[in-house]
Amino acid sequence: MTNRNTQQLLRLLPIKISFLLFCVVSLLFVLPARAQEMPEGRFKTGEHELGDTVVSYMKKLTLKNVDTIIRLNLSFNHLVDRFGKDPIQVANTSYLFFVRNDSSFFVKYRWQEDFDGMTSDSFSVPEYIENDTLSRWLSKNIEGVNNWLVPFIYKEISNSLPKFKIWNPLEYRTYWIEWYYAGTRAHTYFATHWFEKTNLHNWANINYTHNTSTKFFQLFMQLELICIDMEAKRRRL
Amino acid sequence: MKHYIQTILQRPFLKAVMLTVTAFLTITIGNAQSPSQPDMPDSIRCGPYLWNWRSYPINGLGKLDLTSFSYVFVKTGNKITTRKEITYIGNDCGELFEAASEWLTISNDTLFDWLSRQLPTIRHEKLLDLIVQEVYQGDTSYRAIRSSHPTTCVLAYYQKGSVTVKTIEEDAIQPLFRELGKNLNYAYNTSTPLYKFYIMLKQRIEFLDNQYVFKPVKH
Known part of the structure; x- marks a missing residue:
């Protein structure tokens, strides 16, 4: 019985060896191909952040x-x-x-x-x-540009109880702003609808007065105007 | 047929294939035959409360470093049975273990009856964020605040095969937020049936917490 098994094993040995060789050879082909594919992905190697x-x-x-x-x-x-x-x-x-x-x-x-x-x-x-009025404005006011902005919040009355809710439109743009001045750095983020008085549903933003009275808002308005001007100039060129 | 079976049994590779196929079929058919448990009793799961590696005394197990715990309430006939489930860190500080207490019985409790009546309201409810008013040099602003390590409780109510999951941020139901002032949504949040549900569970948990007993576990 053992002899027969050994004979059978010996008969199958070349097939097994060739199968193993096939696996090894195909791995040798597949692995370098995958290694080449990697840099072609979303972020190329060596690309900066x-x-x-x-x-x-x-x-x-x-x-x-x-x-x-x-x-x-x-x-x-x-x-x-x-x-x-x-x-x-x-x-x-x-x-x-x-x-x-x-x-x-x-x-x-x-x-x-x-x-x-x-x-x-x-x-x-x-x-x-x-x-340019920006440089003059900055020299006078940049130290005051440190107010935190707050989101669009509206008030609702439900069963004679007040409800305060944050409102965000379906689509909005978020800005990140940072400024360096005389070796100091400050930053904040905000969305433009935070400066709106009311929204499409006529809900009043209770943070409107606060947000629009900040020096930050004055700065943003100037920057936005400059951006619009510069982009228009670019298109004319 | 006998010949085929013998051939398969003699060859280890074919034997392994047969066993794998049989195991796969057993699992697949077994899963297909267990439907979504229509007879599952109504139950509530409260938690997990995350307990960041703090030592905590547990009846029957001694002091343990808990990572989380939750409470389960099951309606069985006219009674409610409840148990506490914990996850803790073993002595070698590497492995996490789970343990559940013995079941306790509460009789004459209206929790599930009240809940099934309030469910249509609770299902659509959401607690509002913690919002405070800030007055600084005549300027008023309103801001939404979240504490750095907020405690969140997840309530899940299983009823007739469907589940309602609600999240309670404990920040939202505080009347005051440290020195920043009053929570403007406190009155609304605490008037909702969802908040009442949370309080009803909390009262029961506080009353029963020392009565849950765990059996020693051998690791």
Whole structure:
């Protein structure tokens, strides 16, 4: 019986060996192919992180005697058309404003992803802000820009009891803002509907007076105007 | 047929395949034959309360480093049976163990009757965030606040095969939040049937907490 089993094993041995060899050889083919696939994914190896680029750019600015920098970051996914090509998806836009020798400058940073999953980012050349009131305003007020903003809250009465609810629209843009001034850094985040007096349902924002009386709001209005101007100028070019 | 079976049994590989297939079929058919337990009694699970590695005395087990605990209430006929379930860290600080207490019986309790009456209301209720008013140099603002380590209790009510899950943030039912002031949603939150449900459970738990007894567990 044992002899017969041994004979059977010996007969099957070449098949088993060839199967094992097949497995090893196919692994040798598959593994390098997968290793090559990895960098082709969403994030290429050696690619820098989004925040790092802007932060290192801002550090470089501080070395060039720039003492006031504001970064307004907008996280808002949207598609941008490109002539003759597929549109690209812009996931993040940062606007940098800095003051040097009493003049203000504007830089736009964009982080985007195309339909092949390749990500890239770019900075615009610093542009001089004409008819600038920002640098003068900042020199007087930047120390006061530290007020915290509060969300859109409305009050409702239900069964004679007050209810305080936070309201957010279905779609809204969230901004992240940070500013460097004389070696200090501050930051906050906010959404533009926090500055609205009422919403579409006519619910009154009880934080409207607080939010719009802050120096922060005055700063944001100026920055927004500059952004609109600069973007319009870009389109004319 | 006999010949085939003998051939399979003689070959270890085929034997292993047969066993795997049989095990798979048993599990699949077994699962298919146990429907969603229509006869499951009404029950409430309160918790898990997360208890971050704090030493806590447990009847029958001594002091244990608990990670979480929850309470179960089951309606059996006219009575309610209840037990406490805990998760704790073993002596070697590496492994987590679970233990459940003996069942306790509560008679003449209206908890489940009240709950089934209030369920249509409770199902749609949600407690509002803790919101405080802040007045600083004549400027008034309202802000939503969450404490750094909020205590959250999850209440699950199983009734006739369906489950209603509600979350209670204990921040939302505090009248005051430290030095920041009054919780403006306190009056509304504490007027809801959902809050009453939570309080009814809390009263029972506080009364019974020392009576849950655990049997020593051998690890």
